[in-house]
Ligand code: C2E
Ligand code: MG
């Protein structure tokens with residue numbers, strides 16, 4: 001029985017099962033070496049303008065290219081890294097790699113493209129966080145305006161004043177700020193009142209679940225409208241169907257990120273896609 005279940009578990013592979021196969025202790029023993037050995041790979045998922053259907057940016061998403069286990073998805077290790085604090089190292093690694101890429105692309109004469117990087121709320125505990133990011137952009141001589149920092153709502157769940165202060169300083173340096181997974185937790189609407197946010201990313205789960213119902217559609221519609229009134233841009237996450245595209249375009253959502261248009265891909269593939277588009 002158990003053997004059979006194990007076999008079918010391997011056959012019907014998914015993130016959940018993988019997280020049981022890849023043992024937490026193993027991950028913690030290996031993560032430092034893995035970072036040194038450059039086993040963490042950055043993928044980029046393009047963001048498309050709903051009107052032009054052209055690529056207007058991308059999100060950096062990490063994967064672990066494990067020497068024996070193959071590619072491990074972030075849902076398997078990021079929650080653990082959130083617990084043990086290693087996520088802050090990963091985020092800064094991704095951030096630096098994106099700074100390097102931006103510089104490289106600028107030197108190649110490419111048109112500037114905003115790349116977003118996920119940032120854990122744990123960075124708020126680090127007093128040097130803002131200056132670390134700023135000096136990194138100085139080191140690679142790039143404009144902060146082409147980097148977007150994605151913060152989840154949970155960043156603002158405790159010590160709101162401190163979170164506001166940090167985001168205000170990041171904003172003043174020139175970084176773009178996005179609220180990730182918007183609508184998935186806490187009271188989102190209120191926090192938009194005082195915050196320096198450029199973009200709201202409407203949560204995939206929330207959106208998928210509700211988008212098919214009339215009430216759900218009205219909620220998404222009012223998020224888009226409210227954002228517009230506040231001069232905040234909107235990205236719909238997890239757009240998978242033509243029907244979703246049509247609905248979101250109709251209600252004036254600005255950008256789409258989802259499998260309908262493109263999945264996360266290695267950076268070289270992303271560049272090839274850009275070249276193909278141009
Ligand atoms: P996220 O930041 O909300 O990223 C979007 C996730 O949605 C990505 O999952 C992406 O592959 C997935 N996605 C995009 N479009 C679709 C779609 O049409 N259908 C479906 N089913 N999924 C779609 P991914 O790459 O597995 O990342 C999962 C989460 O891991 C991210 O969610 C983010 O919270 C976290 N993560 C990834 N990289 C980093 C990182 O460098 N730092 C931090 N702190 N977290 C990261
Ligand atoms: Mg995934």
Ligand code: MG
Nearest residue numbers: 059118150180
């Ligand atoms: Mg994100």
Ligand code: MG
Nearest residue numbers: 180181201237
């Ligand atoms: Mg998200």
